[in-house]
Amino acid sequence: MAINNPFYKILGRSPIKPMQQHMGEVVNCVKLLEGFFAASNNADWVKASSVYDEICTSERQADELKKQIRQHLPKSLFMPMPRTDLLDLVTTQDRIANGARDIAGLMLGRKMVIPESIQNDGMAFLKTAIAATEQAFVAINELDELLETGFGEREVSFIATLIEALDKLEHENDQLEQELRKKLFALEAGLPPVEVMFLYKIIDIVGEMANDAERVGARLQLLLAR
């Protein structure tokens, strides 16, 4: 007698663990940028190129996880949170990793070196973006506890404090971005114009990464609100 009784398939695969794994991979990917910036600041393109490869591998892995999450979220699944919110969340998470790959690709391709006088500011700016991503991961890591408590108020307000901290980090990142732009503007005249254009572009993408990290928090908040 066969026992493929559908009763045992009632419980679908929980998307929460994969979501957390995905965000974990995104954090991995983004953290590699720190080493990449250090290498590019020293114009060490051998090292930079090897870090770039690592970033690409990590980004691809995140992509793979994202695809799997999407595949395992059919419309017929009944979940405590809206399916569309989860799909938006994973898309937003994935965008952060894409940003990291774009930055490394651009800088390596153009052999860009950040002007020495603003290298420290650039690094500090990047680090707050990484910190924001890590904080978003901390919040995403609460998803299983959230489910465990059945979306209990206590856990919901705890996650709200995590999201507040995330917003603060993003705000810090914004301020550093302004300062960095100001400093770059002061140097602008003495630099090759095309180089300056791309430096602004890099600043844009790093800032966008922090914004996306904040958006992860915002999506999470929407998920809690219902």
Add this chain to the structure above:
Amino acid sequence: MTIIAEHGYLLLSLACVFGFFMAWGIGANDVANAMGTSVGSRALTVKQAIMIAMLFEFLGAYLAGGEVTATIRKGIIDTASIEDQPELLVFGMLAALLAAGTWLLIASIKGWPVSTTHTIVGAIVGFAAVGISVDAVHWPKVGKIVASWVVSPVLAGVMSYALFKSVQSLILNHSDPFTRAKRFIPFYMFAVGFLMAMVTMLKGLKHVFKDEGVSMSFGECALYAAGAGLIVTLIGSYFLSRIKEDPERDADDRFASVERVFAVLMVFTACSMAFAHGSNDVANAVGPLAAIVGIVNSGTIAAKSVMPSWILLLGGAGIILGLATYGFKVMATIGQKITVLTPSRGFAAELGASATVVFASATGLPISTTHTLVGAVLGVGFARGIAAINLRVVGTIFMSWLVTLPAGAGLSIVFFFILKAVF
């Protein structure tokens, strides 16, 4: 009449064999549905689940299986119209057993989620309506049974929803859920003990104590049931006191220790689930047998005849044998297959479902344990307690009874006419 006088004991032994085989099938396949949640959540090992199932399925069948058996035996068919042809009822009940057994065999080979209860009710209605006459079916009663198939999953869902919500507000939604769990879980244990004891004393002990002339009022029953609940609570509290917080695992998952406390509770709800299942599903196997025994022994369709308790014993024994010979394997497979339902949810689903089933057993309504459990799981899902439920699978399961009724009916009609032609 002559047919029964001539072949009475042949028919009776056939009925015993078929009935026993059905009970075997219930033990081999159905019990796994009732216990799967416990094994899947790792609250019980397969071996423990089998031991619990054996004991409590038997107790449920023997102590609380009488009412549903009576319904299957004489509630569905209006016997007044065939009083002069008792052999028709014997053939019909045999045909129903054969039909249900055949259909369940086909379904388990194909992997369809059919309900034993729906099959046997469909089979009995089928042979009575077509083989005897449409008036021979006690339609109001059948209507009530079918209505209970809709009500039972809903009721179980509502109860599990409420249970999970209570766990949420009493335990999970607090700063120290571990201590809260230890404080409040004994109350749930009490409910489990009280529930089982109450149903047993109100309905089951009737036929056990009847000979000694013991009778109890509702108040006395409640008092004894409360006593039983207290004993269960004490046993449970002892096991609870042995659970210590495990900071290492809590670092990884803040609720790991809390779930271990719930796992203790789940052992108790697993007992009640097995008890409930035995009390309701044994009738599917021995109800038709009971009808045949009554006719063969008296030669007439005596509506008032008392059912001998050996019939329930036979059913209980069949279930145990099914568990021992085949249920073991099924349970082991499920233990690996089932997606984990954590104990805090599993208990809510099991308690909601078993309370509903036990209530139905006491009222004499044959319902599907599997469907009730599905309703209960959905209830926890509505309380935002489960990450993902496959609605398509739920749909398949609920659709299956629509298919099962005509299938059971058709098969039993065929078997009925074959039996009629043979004798």
